[in-house]
Amino acid sequence: MNPDEDTEWNDILRKHGILPQQIKITQNDIYDSAVERAREEESKRLEGLDLDELDELEDEEDDQILEQYRKQRMAEMQAQLDKEKYGELMQISEPDYKREVTEASKDTWIVVHLFRDSIPECKLMNRHLSELARQYRATKFVKIISVECIHNYPDANLPTLLVYGDSDMRSQLVRLDKFGGMRTKKKDIEEYLKGVGAVDPSLKRSLPGEEDAGSESDDNDRNGAMYFDLGKNL
Structure with a gap:
């Protein structure tokens, strides 16, 4: 018998305290786990980098943010131009x-x-x-x-x-x-x-x-x- 299986018999045993209650995993648990995993991966990625390498990485990420912002502003400006097509x-x-x-x-x-x-x-x-x-x-x-x-x-x-x-x-x-x-x-x-x-x-x-x-x-x-x-x- 596998005590972790979700069976009717196991439910009866849990009800009478013979088996421990099954832990329910929520969406929040899944999200928190994913965030923690991402942090661990980011920490591993940065391990062993010297200051110059860290500065270079920071500049690259800043450039990515600026590029993303630039694309967003260009899209907003184009949307406005698409609206403002008359003028007379x-x-x-x-x-x-x-x-x-x-x-x-x-x-x-x-x-x-x-x-x-x-x-x-x-x-x-x-x-x-x-x-x-x-x-x-x-x-x-x-x-x-x-x-x-x-x-x-x-x-x-x-x-x-x-x-x-x-x-x-x-x-x-x-x-x-x-x-x-x-x-x-x-x-x-x-x-x-x-x-x-x-x-x-x-x-x-x-x-x-x-x-x-x-x-x-x-x-x-x-x-x-x-x-x-x-x-x-x-």
């Missing part, structure tokens, strides 16, 4: 809308400006969006003539912003009344897009010559924005 306000036409907006918004945030060149507020919005597109290159900014996007769309509702994400419209902004019309600042549009989630502040780039804006002001008390149900028309 692009004009599209009606046939492009489904591909450039609805379908493309599955993978990224898209800001659409419905505009007319003859409307001063639209020109102002285009100027602000052009700069924001350069600063937030992970977000796609496009513009389209209003009546190409929605036939007979009233000029009185311009400029209009449509914000898409996950293949659906997430927000809309009609007119600039909320921000004071022609007094609207780029910061106003930026804060609106931040609130929607369409731009990521951690990926913001500075424009040449642009000073730090400092503390952000909260203009939530300003009212007057007009909203128009566009979902059925797109």
Whole structure:
């Protein structure tokens, strides 16, 4: 009879104290044993090395750490570059809308400006969006003539912003009344897009010559924005 075997008879003998209780090996025991083995192997590897050899080994391990860190940073930078692939306000036409907006918004945030060149507020919005597109290159900014996007769309509702994400419209902004019309600042549009989630502040780039804006002001008390149900028309 083998007292170490896990049999029903041995269990009965252990229960009555005839055989000692079987020691259960846990995952922690296995892990601790592996760590101890690794330490012993490392100790053996270092035995007999002189100071110069130890210094050389330390330099090699430092180089390995630096190389690992360098590869990690390069991977992070490449991942960021893969996200930041836009950088300009692009004009599209009606046939492009489904591909450039609805379908493309599955993978990224898209800001659409419905505009007319003859409307001063639209020109102002285009100027602000052009700069924001350069600063937030992970977000796609496009513009389209209003009546190409929605036939007979009233000029009185311009400029209009449509914000898409996950293949659906997430927000809309009609007119600039909320921000004071022609007094609207780029910061106003930026804060609106931040609130929607369409731009990521951690990926913001500075424009040449642009000073730090400092503390952000909260203009939530300003009212007057007009909203128009566009979902059925797109």
